[in-house]
Amino acid sequence: MTQRRTHALAAALVLPLLATVPAQAAAPPGHRHHVDCSAQGTGDGSVQRPWTSLAEANAHPYGPGDKLLFKRGTTCTGTLQPQGAGSAAYPFTIADYGAAPGRAVIDGNGAHDAVLLANTRYLRLTRLEITNAAAPGTERNGVRLRLADYGAAKGITLDHLSIHDVRGGDFKTLTGSSAIHVAVEGTTVPSWYDGLDIHHNDIRDVDREGIYFKSRFSKRDLVGNQQDPNAYPGAWTPSLRVRIHHNTLTSLAGDGIKLDTTSGARVDHNRIDGFQLRSKAANAGVWTFNTDDTLIEYNEVSGGGGTKDGMSFDADGASKGTVFQYNNSHDNQGGFLLICPYSGAKTLDTVVRYNVSVDDGARLIQNCWGPILNTQIYNNTFVNRTTVPAYLVQDDAGSPATTQHELSIRNNVFVNEGASGGYAFKNPTPGLSFSHNLFHGIAMTRPNPGGLTADPLLRPDLRLGAGSPALTAGTVIADNGGRDWFGNAVSATSVPNIGAYEGPGVN
DSSP states (O other): OOHHHHHHHHHHHHHHHHHTSOOOOOOOOOOEEEEOTTSOSOOOSSSSSOBOSHHHHHHSEEOTTOEEEEETTOEEESOBOOEEOOOSSSOEEEEEESSOSSOEEEEOTTOSEEEEEESOOSEEEESEEEEEOSSTTSSOEEEEEEEESOOEEEOEEEESOEEEEEEOOSOOSSSOOEEEEEEEEOSSSOOEEESOEEESOEEEEEESEEEEEEESOOOOGGGGGGSOTTOOSSOOOOEESOEEESOEEEEESSOSEEEESEESOEEESOEEEEESSSOSSOBOSEEEESOBSOEEESOEEEEEOOSSBOEEEEEETTOBSOEEESOEEESOSSEEEEEEOOTTOOEEOOEEESOEEESOOSEEEEEOSSOEEEEEEESOEEEESSOOOSEEEEEOOOOGGGOOEEEEEESOEEEEOSSSSOOEEESOOTTEEEESOEEESSOOOSOOTTOBOSOOOBOTTSOBBTTOTTTTOSOOOSSSOSBOTTSOBOOSSSOOOSSSOOSOOBO
């Protein structure tokens, strides 16, 4: 074989092998920028020569893949207000660095916001401690998200933050005061959040709101006279794909979690312990206003500290299609549920199913005046052992001639183990109907077809004991969510149990 032919054969064998070797991937974009507010002088943002103030961090423009990192065990004072945004593939991340014990702290020190994230997208804020306690009583926030004439703010995540001692005033406004404040301002360009994810945060000792939403792009007929006079005159523009989950909120002056101008939001697996503690206004644990299709599930809410609302849950004005399911409500002075259109608003298509309520006080359910349309409350278990509510349903409707109620209460267990008497009804209006409920220790004064009064034999965990009269004693509800509070399957065709438990009786 000639030398030329040998070289050609070798090349023929090698070329297919080279074709299978993947090209080296391009390095991801972005740079690391470090901040150590305990250091002296000025730096360049490197780990060897970090920036030493929030002013330096705020002055730099950030882009896709950038990381702004704060040294653990140090405190920066003032407002963190970074400029720029990430991308879908490479978000801009604000986090911590170093091996020191403790978190990196951003202390607002009385500023309006400790952290302000304005007109940005594809950003993650994580693993920082945020506080803002100085000069208490003024409008104040821990973290504020702000949009103004921006369009869609996509892909923002707030997670694993410790936010505490945010000492604002008793303000419920577009700009404060909250641990996490989510606002849409502006006057010309409809703006909204898309894919906002708030999870695994520890929020405590806040005046006034835990997690609060408000938008000026909120105008629609459902709102009635409650419409913000400064609302953008164009179409209702809700935030989309919002999820709030696995957060702990403790010792709040006002509300726990309030959603406003969202569509399809999910609020799940949150723990709220202590709300309505230091506010003179009305507050609730988790509530919706001017929203569509909100799913509120697997939350535990307790410690509501007053009766000016003070309930765990509230479908407020212009709430459409809100579902409360698989929640645990207990020890709230105000009660369990508020349904509250007023001032020309409507609340419609609310579903409340497979929740448990223990020792919720004042009233279990309250209706405000105004149209409450197609509300279904079914297969919940209410037990009062030490607290006896004054009312099972407190209806503040005023004149029935001016109020339209379509509210059915079916397949629920109501048990009073406390003082004798029972839960009264205040101003019951037409359209409030009962069916197949079990009332034990309560003098039921309204028609309740298919209902029972015998002891349901509840176990300590609120399952039904063997031989319970509530077993297979309910009425079929076809579109029932498919499972009970305990995770048991619920048939769409077979007769269900009464209450939040669908399994067999237990010994």
